[in-house]
Amino acid sequence: MPRKTDFPVSRVRQYLEPGPIVLVSSKWRGATNIMTLGWHTVLEFTPSLIGLVISSGNHSHRMIRDSRECVINLPTTALTDTVVGIGNTTGAEIDKFEHFNLTAQEAEKVGAPLIGECHASLECRLHDDALVERYDFFIFEVVKAHVAVSPKHPETLHYTGDGVFMVSGRIISRRLQFRPEMLG
Amino acid sequence: MPRKTDFPVSRVRQYLEPGPIVLVSSKWRGATNIMTLGWHTVLEFTPSLIGLVISSGNHSHRMIRDSRECVINLPTTALTDTVVGIGNTTGAEIDKFEHFNLTAQEAEKVGAPLIGECHASLECRLHDDALVERYDFFIFEVVKAHVAVSPKHPETLHYTGDGVFMVSGRIISRRLQFRPEMLG
Numbered sequence: 001m002p003r004k005t006d007f008p009v010s011r012v013r014q015y016l017e018p019g020p021i022v023l024v025s026s027k028w029r030g031a032t033n034i035m036t037l038g039w040h041t042v043l044e045f046t047p048s049l050i051g052l053v054i055s056s057g058n059h060s061h062r063m064i065r066d067s068r069e070c071v072i073n074l075p076t077t078a079l080t081d082t083v084v085g086i087g088n089t090t091g092a093e094i095d096k097f098e099h100f101n102l103t104a105q106e107a108e109k110v111g112a113p114l115i116g117e118c119h120a121s122l123e124c125r126l127h128d129d130a131l132v133e134r135y136d137f138f139i140f141e142v143v144k145a146h147v148a149v150s151p152k153h154p155e156t157l158h159y160t161g162d163g164v165f166m167v168s169g170r171i172i173s174r175r176l177q178f179r180p181e182m183l184g
Numbered sequence: 185m186p187r188k189t190d191f192p193v194s195r196v197r198q199y200l201e202p203g204p205i206v207l208v209s210s211k212w213r214g215a216t217n218i219m220t221l222g223w224h225t226v227l228e229f230t231p232s233l234i235g236l237v238i239s240s241g242n243h244s245h246r247m248i249r250d251s252r253e254c255v256i257n258l259p260t261t262a263l264t265d266t267v268v269g270i271g272n273t274t275g276a277e278i279d280k281f282e283h284f285n286l287t288a289q290e291a292e293k294v295g296a297p298l299i300g301e302c303h304a305s306l307e308c309r310l311h312d313d314a315l316v317e318r319y320d321f322f323i324f325e326v327v328k329a330h331v332a333v334s335p336k337h338p339e340t341l342h343y344t345g346d347g348v349f350m351v352s353g354r355i356i357s358r359r360l361q362f363r364p365e366m367l368g
Contacts, residue, residue, distance in 0.1 A: 014346070053227055131314065160337070161367075
Protein backbone atom coordinates (compact mmCIF):
# COMPACT_ATOMS: atom_id res chain seq x y z
CA MET A 1 0.00 0.00 0.00
CA PRO A 2 1.28 3.50 -0.84
CA ARG A 3 2.37 5.65 2.08
CA LYS A 4 0.18 8.76 2.07
CA THR A 5 0.67 12.15 3.66
CA ASP A 6 -1.46 15.26 4.06
CA PHE A 7 -1.99 17.28 0.90
CA PRO A 8 -3.47 20.80 0.58
CA VAL A 9 -7.19 20.54 -0.28
CA SER A 10 -6.95 23.62 -2.50
CA ARG A 11 -4.61 21.69 -4.82
CA VAL A 12 -6.51 18.45 -5.40
CA ARG A 13 -7.27 19.57 -8.98
CA GLN A 14 -3.84 18.09 -9.76
CA TYR A 15 -5.40 14.65 -9.43
CA LEU A 16 -9.01 15.22 -10.52
CA GLU A 17 -8.84 17.73 -13.36
CA PRO A 18 -7.12 15.19 -15.67
CA GLY A 19 -10.41 13.24 -15.51
CA PRO A 20 -9.49 9.81 -14.09
CA ILE A 21 -11.92 7.11 -13.05
CA VAL A 22 -12.29 7.33 -9.26
CA LEU A 23 -13.55 4.97 -6.58
CA VAL A 24 -16.07 6.62 -4.26
CA SER A 25 -16.38 5.03 -0.83
CA SER A 26 -19.26 5.59 1.57
CA LYS A 27 -20.65 4.44 4.91
CA TRP A 28 -24.18 4.52 6.24
CA ARG A 29 -25.66 2.73 9.25
CA GLY A 30 -22.58 0.57 9.72
CA ALA A 31 -22.34 -0.65 6.10
CA THR A 32 -19.65 0.49 3.67
CA ASN A 33 -19.71 0.56 -0.10
CA ILE A 34 -17.57 1.52 -3.11
CA MET A 35 -18.56 2.63 -6.61
CA THR A 36 -16.59 3.52 -9.74
CA LEU A 37 -17.29 6.95 -11.13
CA GLY A 38 -16.11 8.83 -14.20
CA TRP A 39 -18.48 11.80 -14.26
CA HIS A 40 -16.90 14.49 -12.10
CA THR A 41 -15.49 17.98 -12.34
CA VAL A 42 -13.55 20.44 -10.26
CA LEU A 43 -15.75 23.47 -9.43
CA GLU A 44 -13.63 25.69 -7.19
CA PHE A 45 -10.18 25.84 -5.55
CA THR A 46 -11.20 27.49 -2.25
CA PRO A 47 -13.37 26.14 -0.83
CA SER A 48 -12.22 22.97 -2.58
CA LEU A 49 -15.40 21.98 -4.45
CA ILE A 50 -15.92 18.91 -6.64
CA GLY A 51 -19.07 17.95 -8.54
CA LEU A 52 -19.91 14.22 -8.85
CA VAL A 53 -22.70 12.53 -10.77
CA ILE A 54 -23.89 9.62 -8.65
CA SER A 55 -26.71 7.95 -10.53
CA SER A 56 -29.76 7.05 -8.45
CA GLY A 57 -29.44 3.55 -9.90
CA ASN A 58 -26.34 3.01 -7.76
CA HIS A 59 -26.59 1.51 -4.30
CA SER A 60 -24.20 4.28 -3.15
CA HIS A 61 -26.60 7.06 -4.13
CA ARG A 62 -28.89 6.71 -1.13
CA MET A 63 -26.01 6.00 1.28
CA ILE A 64 -24.19 9.18 0.23
CA ARG A 65 -27.35 11.24 0.13
CA ASP A 66 -28.27 10.21 3.66
CA SER A 67 -24.78 10.34 5.21
CA ARG A 68 -23.90 13.54 3.26
CA GLU A 69 -20.30 12.32 3.08
CA CYS A 70 -18.00 10.25 0.89
CA VAL A 71 -14.34 9.68 0.07
CA ILE A 72 -13.06 10.11 -3.48
CA ASN A 73 -10.19 7.64 -4.01
CA LEU A 74 -7.81 7.66 -6.98
CA PRO A 75 -6.83 4.20 -8.28
CA THR A 76 -3.85 3.68 -10.58
CA THR A 77 -3.56 1.17 -13.42
CA ALA A 78 -2.31 -1.35 -10.83
CA LEU A 79 -5.97 -1.58 -9.75
CA THR A 80 -7.52 -1.89 -13.22
CA ASP A 81 -9.25 -5.21 -12.64
CA THR A 82 -10.52 -4.04 -9.25
CA VAL A 83 -11.96 -0.88 -10.83
CA VAL A 84 -13.80 -2.97 -13.43
CA GLY A 85 -15.00 -5.45 -10.82
CA ILE A 86 -16.36 -2.73 -8.56
CA GLY A 87 -18.19 -1.16 -11.49
CA ASN A 88 -19.78 -4.47 -12.44
CA THR A 89 -21.11 -5.47 -9.03
CA THR A 90 -23.50 -3.91 -6.56
CA GLY A 91 -23.14 -3.17 -2.88
CA ALA A 92 -26.68 -4.42 -2.47
CA GLU A 93 -25.28 -7.94 -2.92
CA ILE A 94 -21.65 -7.95 -1.78
CA ASP A 95 -19.30 -6.24 0.66
CA LYS A 96 -16.96 -4.61 -1.80
CA PHE A 97 -14.04 -4.06 0.60
CA GLU A 98 -14.09 -7.74 1.50
CA HIS A 99 -14.85 -9.09 -1.98
CA PHE A 100 -12.06 -7.10 -3.65
CA ASN A 101 -9.65 -7.47 -0.74
CA LEU A 102 -9.33 -3.73 -0.18
CA THR A 103 -8.25 -2.05 3.05
CA ALA A 104 -10.76 0.26 4.73
CA GLN A 105 -8.80 2.89 6.62
CA GLU A 106 -10.36 5.31 9.07
CA ALA A 107 -10.82 8.82 7.76
CA GLU A 108 -10.15 11.86 9.89
CA LYS A 109 -13.15 14.10 9.25
CA VAL A 110 -15.82 11.83 7.75
CA GLY A 111 -17.32 8.45 8.56
CA ALA A 112 -16.70 6.92 5.12
CA PRO A 113 -13.48 4.87 4.91
CA LEU A 114 -10.38 5.61 2.82
CA ILE A 115 -9.27 2.88 0.42
CA GLY A 116 -5.71 2.07 1.50
CA GLU A 117 -4.58 0.75 -1.89
CA CYS A 118 -5.43 3.98 -3.76
CA HIS A 119 -2.93 6.69 -4.67
CA ALA A 120 -5.01 9.50 -3.15
CA SER A 121 -8.05 9.71 -0.89
CA LEU A 122 -10.11 12.88 -0.53
CA GLU A 123 -12.51 13.17 2.40
CA CYS A 124 -15.65 15.01 1.29
CA ARG A 125 -18.71 16.59 2.87
CA LEU A 126 -21.83 17.45 0.90
CA HIS A 127 -21.78 21.17 0.16
CA ASP A 128 -24.80 21.69 -2.12
CA ASP A 129 -27.53 19.31 -3.22
CA ALA A 130 -29.40 21.79 -5.43
CA LEU A 131 -29.00 19.62 -8.55
CA VAL A 132 -29.30 16.17 -6.98
CA GLU A 133 -33.00 15.78 -7.85
CA ARG A 134 -32.63 16.93 -11.43
CA TYR A 135 -29.25 15.48 -12.46
CA ASP A 136 -27.95 13.28 -9.61
CA PHE A 137 -25.27 15.97 -9.37
CA PHE A 138 -23.71 16.30 -5.90
CA ILE A 139 -21.39 19.16 -4.97
CA PHE A 140 -18.87 18.17 -2.31
CA GLU A 141 -16.25 20.07 -0.38
CA VAL A 142 -12.93 18.28 0.05
CA VAL A 143 -12.20 18.72 3.76
CA LYS A 144 -9.07 16.57 4.03
CA ALA A 145 -6.71 15.09 1.41
CA HIS A 146 -4.26 12.19 1.68
CA VAL A 147 -1.86 11.61 -1.23
CA ALA A 148 0.90 9.05 -1.84
CA VAL A 149 4.40 10.45 -1.52
CA SER A 150 5.40 9.03 -4.92
CA PRO A 151 5.14 8.81 -7.86
CA LYS A 152 4.13 12.40 -8.55
CA HIS A 153 2.24 11.45 -11.72
CA PRO A 154 0.95 7.87 -11.42
CA GLU A 155 -0.65 6.05 -14.35
CA THR A 156 -4.39 6.62 -14.15
CA LEU A 157 -7.42 5.18 -15.95
CA HIS A 158 -9.74 7.34 -18.08
CA TYR A 159 -12.93 5.67 -19.18
CA THR A 160 -14.23 6.04 -22.74
CA GLY A 161 -17.25 3.73 -22.40
CA ASP A 162 -17.65 0.34 -24.03
CA GLY A 163 -15.18 -1.38 -21.69
CA VAL A 164 -12.21 0.67 -22.90
CA PHE A 165 -9.93 2.87 -20.81
CA MET A 166 -7.29 5.33 -21.91
CA VAL A 167 -4.17 5.48 -19.77
CA SER A 168 -2.56 8.73 -18.63
CA GLY A 169 0.79 9.09 -16.98
CA ARG A 170 3.38 10.48 -19.37
CA ILE A 171 3.61 14.20 -18.80
CA ILE A 172 4.62 17.20 -20.84
CA SER A 173 5.41 20.51 -19.20
CA ARG A 174 4.78 23.90 -20.78
CA ARG A 175 5.40 25.74 -17.53
CA LEU A 176 7.74 28.25 -19.12
CA GLN A 177 5.02 29.34 -21.56
CA PHE A 178 2.54 30.22 -18.81
CA ARG A 179 2.06 33.68 -17.38
CA PRO A 180 3.07 33.55 -13.69
CA GLU A 181 -0.46 34.30 -12.46
CA MET A 182 -1.72 31.22 -14.32
CA LEU A 183 0.54 28.88 -12.32
CA GLY A 184 0.48 27.62 -8.76
CA MET B 185 -7.19 19.28 -40.97
CA PRO B 186 -8.92 16.06 -39.92
CA ARG B 187 -11.92 14.98 -42.00
CA LYS B 188 -14.91 14.86 -39.68
CA THR B 189 -18.24 13.10 -40.00
CA ASP B 190 -21.47 13.05 -38.01
CA PHE B 191 -21.31 11.25 -34.68
CA PRO B 192 -24.23 10.27 -32.41
CA VAL B 193 -24.67 12.92 -29.70
CA SER B 194 -25.61 10.23 -27.15
CA ARG B 195 -22.08 8.82 -27.45
CA VAL B 196 -19.90 11.89 -26.99
CA ARG B 197 -18.90 10.61 -23.54
CA GLN B 198 -16.27 8.62 -25.44
CA TYR B 199 -14.35 11.86 -25.95
CA LEU B 200 -15.27 13.88 -22.84
CA GLU B 201 -15.44 11.37 -19.99
CA PRO B 202 -11.65 10.76 -20.13
CA GLY B 203 -11.30 14.39 -19.00
CA PRO B 204 -9.28 16.13 -21.71
CA ILE B 205 -8.61 19.82 -21.99
CA VAL B 206 -11.09 21.25 -24.50
CA LEU B 207 -11.27 24.44 -26.54
CA VAL B 208 -14.63 26.17 -26.24
CA SER B 209 -15.55 28.46 -29.13
CA SER B 210 -18.27 31.10 -29.03
CA LYS B 211 -19.78 33.93 -31.06
CA TRP B 212 -21.71 37.00 -29.95
CA ARG B 213 -22.56 40.13 -31.90
CA GLY B 214 -20.27 39.19 -34.78
CA ALA B 215 -17.17 38.49 -32.65
CA THR B 216 -15.78 35.00 -32.05
CA ASN B 217 -13.66 33.75 -29.20
CA ILE B 218 -11.96 30.58 -27.91
CA MET B 219 -11.06 29.53 -24.36
CA THR B 220 -9.28 26.50 -22.92
CA LEU B 221 -11.27 24.59 -20.33
CA GLY B 222 -10.51 21.62 -18.11
CA TRP B 223 -13.44 21.69 -15.69
CA HIS B 224 -16.23 19.72 -17.31
CA THR B 225 -18.28 16.57 -16.79
CA VAL B 226 -20.75 14.41 -18.63
CA LEU B 227 -24.18 14.62 -16.96
CA GLU B 228 -26.50 12.51 -19.11
CA PHE B 229 -26.48 10.38 -22.28
CA THR B 230 -29.97 11.30 -23.58
CA PRO B 231 -30.47 14.18 -23.82
CA SER B 232 -26.71 14.55 -24.24
CA LEU B 233 -25.85 16.87 -21.34
CA ILE B 234 -22.43 18.28 -20.44
CA GLY B 235 -21.57 20.56 -17.51
CA LEU B 236 -18.86 23.19 -18.04
CA VAL B 237 -17.33 25.61 -15.56
CA ILE B 238 -16.75 28.88 -17.42
CA SER B 239 -15.28 31.31 -14.93
CA SER B 240 -16.74 34.80 -14.99
CA GLY B 241 -13.16 36.07 -15.28
CA ASN B 242 -13.05 34.77 -18.85
CA HIS B 243 -14.03 36.97 -21.78
CA SER B 244 -16.04 33.98 -23.09
CA HIS B 245 -18.30 33.87 -20.02
CA ARG B 246 -20.50 36.80 -21.04
CA MET B 247 -20.48 35.84 -24.73
CA ILE B 248 -21.70 32.32 -23.96
CA ARG B 249 -24.16 33.49 -21.34
CA ASP B 250 -25.72 35.94 -23.76
CA SER B 251 -25.66 33.78 -26.90
CA ARG B 252 -26.66 30.65 -24.90
CA GLU B 253 -24.51 28.56 -27.26
CA CYS B 254 -20.99 27.27 -27.69
CA VAL B 255 -18.94 24.58 -29.42
CA ILE B 256 -16.79 22.18 -27.40
CA ASN B 257 -13.74 21.26 -29.50
CA LEU B 258 -11.29 18.46 -28.69
CA PRO B 259 -7.64 19.26 -29.46
CA THR B 260 -4.99 16.55 -29.67
CA THR B 261 -1.35 16.81 -28.58
CA ALA B 262 -0.58 18.18 -32.07
CA LEU B 263 -2.18 21.43 -30.81
CA THR B 264 -0.40 21.60 -27.43
CA ASP B 265 1.22 24.98 -27.96
CA THR B 266 -2.02 26.40 -29.34
CA VAL B 267 -3.91 25.16 -26.28
CA VAL B 268 -1.40 26.86 -23.98
CA GLY B 269 -1.42 30.04 -26.04
CA ILE B 270 -5.21 30.28 -26.02
CA GLY B 271 -5.23 29.78 -22.25
CA ASN B 272 -2.69 32.53 -21.72
CA THR B 273 -4.34 35.24 -23.80
CA THR B 274 -7.70 36.97 -23.70
CA GLY B 275 -10.30 37.51 -26.39
CA ALA B 276 -10.69 41.04 -25.05
CA GLU B 277 -7.34 41.84 -26.70
CA ILE B 278 -6.88 39.49 -29.66
CA ASP B 279 -8.87 37.58 -32.27
CA LYS B 280 -7.92 34.04 -31.28
CA PHE B 281 -8.83 32.36 -34.58
CA GLU B 282 -6.61 34.81 -36.44
CA HIS B 283 -3.81 34.97 -33.88
CA PHE B 284 -3.46 31.18 -33.61
CA ASN B 285 -4.13 30.56 -37.29
CA LEU B 286 -7.18 28.37 -36.65
CA THR B 287 -9.99 27.68 -39.11
CA ALA B 288 -13.48 28.82 -38.11
CA GLN B 289 -15.95 26.48 -39.77
CA GLU B 290 -19.67 27.09 -39.87
CA ALA B 291 -21.70 25.00 -37.44
CA GLU B 292 -25.03 23.48 -38.41
CA LYS B 293 -27.23 24.25 -35.41
CA VAL B 294 -25.50 27.04 -33.51
CA GLY B 295 -23.91 30.37 -34.36
CA ALA B 296 -20.54 29.61 -32.71
CA PRO B 297 -17.88 28.29 -35.11
CA LEU B 298 -16.28 24.84 -35.12
CA ILE B 299 -12.47 24.75 -34.92
CA GLY B 300 -11.40 22.89 -38.06
CA GLU B 301 -8.07 21.67 -36.65
CA CYS B 302 -9.66 19.85 -33.69
CA HIS B 303 -10.40 16.13 -33.58
CA ALA B 304 -14.03 16.60 -32.55
CA SER B 305 -16.46 19.52 -32.38
CA LEU B 306 -19.68 19.38 -30.37
CA GLU B 307 -22.35 21.99 -31.04
CA CYS B 308 -24.05 22.95 -27.77
CA ARG B 309 -27.11 24.87 -26.64
CA LEU B 310 -27.56 26.08 -23.06
CA HIS B 311 -29.91 23.67 -21.30
CA ASP B 312 -29.91 24.88 -17.68
CA ASP B 313 -28.32 27.92 -16.08
CA ALA B 314 -29.46 27.17 -12.50
CA LEU B 315 -25.88 27.06 -11.16
CA VAL B 316 -24.32 29.78 -13.29
CA GLU B 317 -24.65 32.48 -10.63
CA ARG B 318 -23.31 30.35 -7.81
CA TYR B 319 -20.57 28.27 -9.50
CA ASP B 320 -20.19 29.51 -13.11
CA PHE B 321 -21.51 26.04 -13.96
CA PHE B 322 -23.32 25.86 -17.32
CA ILE B 323 -25.29 22.79 -18.40
CA PHE B 324 -25.32 22.37 -22.18
CA GLU B 325 -27.06 19.96 -24.50
CA VAL B 326 -24.94 18.62 -27.35
CA VAL B 327 -27.21 19.06 -30.37
CA LYS B 328 -24.79 18.02 -33.12
CA ALA B 329 -21.42 16.22 -33.04
CA HIS B 330 -18.64 16.10 -35.65
CA VAL B 331 -15.76 13.67 -35.09
CA ALA B 332 -12.63 12.85 -37.11
CA VAL B 333 -12.79 9.52 -38.90
CA SER B 334 -9.43 8.44 -37.45
CA PRO B 335 -7.61 7.78 -35.21
CA LYS B 336 -10.22 6.26 -32.92
CA HIS B 337 -8.25 7.17 -29.77
CA PRO B 338 -6.14 10.28 -30.43
CA GLU B 339 -3.56 11.54 -27.95
CA THR B 340 -5.27 14.09 -25.72
CA LEU B 341 -4.07 16.59 -23.10
CA HIS B 342 -5.15 16.39 -19.46
CA TYR B 343 -4.26 19.38 -17.33
CA THR B 344 -2.85 18.94 -13.82
CA GLY B 345 -2.26 22.63 -13.09
CA ASP B 346 1.11 24.32 -12.76
CA GLY B 347 1.80 24.21 -16.52
CA VAL B 348 1.90 20.42 -16.67
CA PHE B 349 -0.27 18.16 -18.83
CA MET B 350 -0.66 14.40 -18.72
CA VAL B 351 -1.06 12.69 -22.08
CA SER B 352 -3.66 10.02 -22.77
CA GLY B 353 -3.86 7.84 -25.82
CA ARG B 354 -2.71 4.31 -25.09
CA ILE B 355 -5.76 2.21 -24.40
CA ILE B 356 -6.53 -0.95 -22.50
CA SER B 357 -9.71 -2.88 -23.06
CA ARG B 358 -11.53 -4.85 -20.37
CA ARG B 359 -14.62 -5.27 -22.52
CA LEU B 360 -14.87 -9.00 -21.86
CA GLN B 361 -15.08 -8.38 -18.11
CA PHE B 362 -18.12 -6.09 -18.38
CA ARG B 363 -21.68 -7.22 -17.97
CA PRO B 364 -23.46 -6.67 -21.34
CA GLU B 365 -25.81 -4.02 -19.94
CA MET B 366 -22.81 -1.95 -18.88
CA LEU B 367 -21.52 -1.66 -22.44
CA GLY B 368 -22.64 0.35 -25.46
